[in-house]
Amino acid sequence: MTNIPYVLRQDRPDGLTTLTLNRASQFNALSKEMLAALQTELDAIGRDPKVRVVVMAGDGKAFCAGHDLKEMRANHDKAFMQALFKACTKVMMTVTKLPQPVIARVHGIATAAGCQLVSMCDLAVAADVAKFAVSGINVGLFCATPGVGLSRNLGRKQAMEMLLTGEFISAAEAKERGLVNRVVPLEQLDAEVDKLAASIIAKTPVAVAAGKQMFYRQLEMGLESAYQLAGEVMACNAMAEDVAEGIDAFIAKRPAVWKGC
CATH class of the missing domain: 3.90.226.10 (2-enoyl-CoA Hydratase; Chain A, domain 1)
Structure with missing residues (x-):
């Protein structure tokens, strides 16, 4: 069988x-x-x-x-x-x-x-x-x-x-x-x-993964705590190499090349 x-x-x-x-x-x-x-x-x-x-x-x-x-x-x-x-x-x-x-x-x-x-x-x-x-x-x-x-x-x-x-x-x-x-x-x-x-x-996996985790965590929080979490996540995300690449690509009007970091 x-x-x-x-x-x-x-x-x-x-x-x-x-x-x-x-x-x-x-x-x-x-x-x-x-x-x-x-x-x-x-x-x-x-x-x-x-x-x-x-x-x-x-x-x-x-x-x-x-x-x-x-x-x-x-x-x-x-x-x-x-x-x-x-x-x-x-x-x-x-x-x-x-x-x-x-x-x-x-x-x-x-x-x-x-x-x-x-x-x-x-x-x-x-x-x-x-x-x-x-x-x-x-x-x-x-x-x-x-x-x-x-x-x-x-x-x-x-x-x-x-x-x-x-x-x-x-x-x-x-x-x-x-x-x-x-x-x-x-x-x-x-x-x-x-x-x-x-x-x-087509998006960077760094932002997608961090964003998904943050989304579900903040749903269970009060408003002020949710904003504190979201602000910290955005600050950390902004330091990622892919964000620098994304901004540079946007300014240069070219497709971004994500590295996943």
Whole structure:
């Protein structure tokens, strides 16, 4: 029997790496093994300076249908559940802590923890046929952990409506509510993801990595502390060699040549 990888990694020379959830027959449900595989890949990417942007994708009809309910039912044990949700939380936090921006490529349904994954990615591009829900409530399980990411993307009442009803919203509604950045026809999805990724890859990785880290840290701070942090980050960033190159290139009206330092 052939061992099929739970997550596929594809690296491009331009610095774009795609991670594809590879359980199409189970709608890419986040089983214990899937989460472990995803964690391994994310950890490796975080140490790889050649990777500039990460795309999170799903194989088959769905982006991700959330946790594997059959696995959960077969392991009706609190310790198992605690370990499962801890592993999922670690994956979600790793996405946020990566120095590289992560773009969710959503071509189909994203439900429960799958919707959570979209919310925790830095950016998201969706096909117009994609749908989103936090549907645990429909089986008696409030989507508490997905609610953490969801409430940091949507307004409170919009997030609570999704959490309490379990109803799907369209890609257009997801964009309007702040869950995704762009919505395009399915046949244009890859081109739009590439366009967004290329815009980021064209920037210096020094500013991108520092900016991403600062953005999430300041969100949890009060206003004055956030400004103190932001000012210090900008001062440090301004000392980078790439900033001198960027300013010189701007003045000379030529393309900048980034050194990554």
